[in-house]
Amino acid sequence: MTLQIDSSRFTNLDVKDHDDGVWVVTLNRAEKRNALDIATIEELVDFFSVAPRAGVRAVVLAGAGDHFCAGLDLIEHHDQDRSPADFMHVCLRWHEAFNKMEYGGVPIIAALQGAVVGGGLELASSAHVRVMNETTYFALPEGQRGLFTGGGATIRVTDLVGKSRMIDMMLTGRVYQGQEAMEVGLAQYCVEGSVYDAAMELARKTAQNLPLSNFAICSAVSHMQNMSAMDAAYAEAVVAGVVNTQPDARARLAAFADKSGARVRRNS
Ligand code: 1HE
Numbered sequence: 001m002t003l004q005i006d007s008s009r010f011t012n013l014d015v016k017d018h019d020d021g022v023w024v025v026t027l028n029r030a031e032k033r034n035a036l037d038i039a040t041i042e043e044l045v046d047f048f049s050v051a052p053r054a055g056v057r058a059v060v061l062a063g064a065g066d067h068f069c070a071g072l073d074l075i076e077h078h079d080q081d082r083s084p085a086d087f088m089h090v091c092l093r094w095h096e097a098f099n100k101m102e103y104g105g106v107p108i109i110a111a112l113q114g115a116v117v118g119g120g121l122e123l124a125s126s127a128h129v130r131v132m133n134e135t136t137y138f139a140l141p142e143g144q145r146g147l148f149t150g151g152g153a154t155i156r157v158t159d160l161v162g163k164s165r166m167i168d169m170m171l172t173g174r175v176y177q178g179q180e181a182m183e184v185g186l187a188q189y190c191v192e193g194s195v196y197d198a199a200m201e202l203a204r205k206t207a208q209n210l211p212l213s214n215f216a217i218c219s220a221v222s223h224m225q226n227m228s229a230m231d232a233a234y235a236e237a238v239v240a241g242v243v244n245t246q247p248d249a250r251a252r253l254a255a256f257a258d259k260s261g262a263r264v265r266r267n268s
Pocket of ligand 1: 031032033035036067069070071072073074075076091094115117118119120141142145147148149150151
């Protein structure tokens, strides 16, 4: 069953269907530096709940304006004067959204410009591929604000940069940018010029893979990280059993066999 995505339902997100099954989801509150209020989180839950069953083949996740995302909406948080239980539930909604992204099986390419900070970095780290440029900078200012990460940074940012760098970022507010950000693993691509154009190109390339292969890549790998090595190896065999025998792959295998299929060559 294929579900439909009604773009007009979204306000804080701008949701657009491009060709080839590539969708662009843009955080659309540039005047607030795309800070994540609860309404934005609910729209992310909404979109990424439906996307895997709506024929979405890849997503470019972008931010309007000069900055990708300023993290938690600090003004909303201040105004609402939340109880511990209230904020726990807020964080659980963030996890709902970000888990649907990471485990949903639809490739998400994040186009990161300007500030990618606090919850903005938590959001970016839920994507599968991150593209930065010379404007991009990453930080976790929670420590300075009297806060702690609540949107999965302890897991996902630690996965990217390692425990000691994660703790340093939180303690000292260290900012990573440029080549150093690449070297510590915060992004896979650093481009000159538009991160959006580069992310679109990657999304289009990704969308040419068979959806079941992409589902496994953008779901199974993350699940397997949570398993013991023995269980992960078993799960890998089961997933490969399903994916590697899919009827749609036969034409690609036949093309390799008759030598019309592309060969893997080193970059020129
Ligand atoms: C905001 C937010 C926000 C901007 N919540 N409204 N996150 C932070 O600590 C980052 C806080 N933000 C900043 O450091 C800066 O705003 C930026 C570096 C992102 C951008 O600077 P700049 O000079 O371009 O903009 P600005 O003048 O600081 O802000 C422009 C407007 O955006 C202004 O609103 P206005 O109505 O006065 O025009 C700001 O109030 C608003 N704005 N950032 C709300 N974050 C699940 S736990 C997650 C924990 C966290 O994420 S902690 C948050 C960390």
